[in-house]
Ligand SMILES: Cc1cc2nc3c(=O)[nH]c(=O)nc-3n(C[C@H](O)[C@H](O)[C@H](O)COP(=O)(O)OP(=O)(O)OC[C@H]3O[C@@H](n4cnc5c(N)ncnc54)[C@H](O)[C@@H]3O)c2cc1C
């Protein structure tokens with residue numbers, strides 16, 4: 001066994017789930033991410049004195065192992081339950097839609113969970129990996145500036161499937177599996193109101209042309225900030241149809257759909273923001289858990305290997321770590 005560390009590309013929940021387990025098993029890891037901080041689709045956006053969850057809104061825990069770790073995160077102060085006043089909107093009709101489902105969020109921000117998992121593990125941010133190749137014994141990564149990183153004993157690719165396919169070129173079979181996964185986009189819009197809206201809605205599952213989900217971000221536990229903040233998610237179909245629209249136009253259209261849906265007067269927002277998630281969710285769940293070529297030392301994990309949700313991403317990271325450790 002070599003002393004070279006294991007490279008992990010991606011500091012979303014899948015990459016960090018794997019990283020933490022490998023580190024706890026005594027393995028040296030080195031993480032890379034193209035963003036400036038961890039979280040990926042669980043990232044939080046800082047807005048003045050507050051933050052917003054533009055991606056993941058909440059997560060559920062159905063698997064026993066994930067339920068246990070979520071309770072540990074709660075004990076660590078990284079996560080808490082969110083029990084929004086839930087509604088649904090169908091054919092323009094808004095109605096209460098209470099249920100018994102436990103829903104969790106990171107506290108005080110969604111990214112607190114990945115920040116907690118990352119802790120002081122070695123990481124290089126703002127580093128987009130473009131090439132992953134193997135020499136006689138070790139792996140080398142090349143980033144978008146042309147700089148090389150390595151040597152590494154093994155590589156885990158923990159990025160959305162379409163981006164993983166390119167990085168898996170050294171293992172054509174794994175690359176083909178990743179390339180077979182279609183992922184749908186989501187346009188997200190945030191609105192901030194100086195005066196709280198006069199509605200009891202805190203979360204709403206929407207079935208209409210444009211919107212899929214709306215949430216009163218401010219109602220989540222631990223959120224600061226002076227504005228009454230809302231996050232609106234467009235449906236996959238609408239997002240695909242409007243993929244190249246300007247941010248301003250998307251804000252205007254989704255703000256309009258929100259004003260029509262909600263049961264109160266909607267004044268002009270004091271703050272607006274739009275974000276386009278190109279690879280928001282796989283079109284369908286899979287049961288791969290994780291991809292592995294142990295002979296080569298190349299692995300892949302991510303939500304797209306399982307349920308397309310936070311729980312699936314975390315479980316996929318666990319599985320990739322298990323497979324790698326088993327083959328050392
Ligand atoms: C709008 C939206 C709403 C959602 N809502 C929910 C929800 O309510 N509940 C739920 O359970 N799930 C939700 N999800 C899905 C959930 O966010 C994902 O399943 C989960 O976060 C995926 O984690 P991951 O680690 O697999 O991937 P990611 O979070 O995408 O992490 C991948 C990381 O890899 C980095 N990366 C990519 N390419 C490179 C490269 N070449 N070099 C270096 N770094 C790279 C990225 O910057 C990113 O940090 C939502 C997703 C979106 C987009």
Ligand SMILES: NC(=O)C1=CN([C@@H]2O[C@H](COP(=O)(O)OP(=O)(O)OC[C@H]3O[C@@H](n4cnc5c(N)ncnc54)[C@H](OP(=O)(O)O)[C@@H]3O)[C@@H](O)[C@H]2O)CC=C1
Pocket residue numbers: 058059060086087088097098099101185186205206207212213233280281308309
């Ligand atoms: N936008 C994206 O890119 C994206 C969104 N994702 C959404 O994430 C949640 C997570 O799903 P999970 O199974 O963990 O949560 P729920 O059990 O809360 O929701 C699952 C779907 O079930 C319907 N639902 C649940 N509760 C209610 C309720 N009280 N009233 C009405 N409907 C409810 C709802 O589906 P429909 O709107 O009926 O189709 C929920 O969506 C989930 O919301 C995903 O859409 C995940 C990944 C990417």
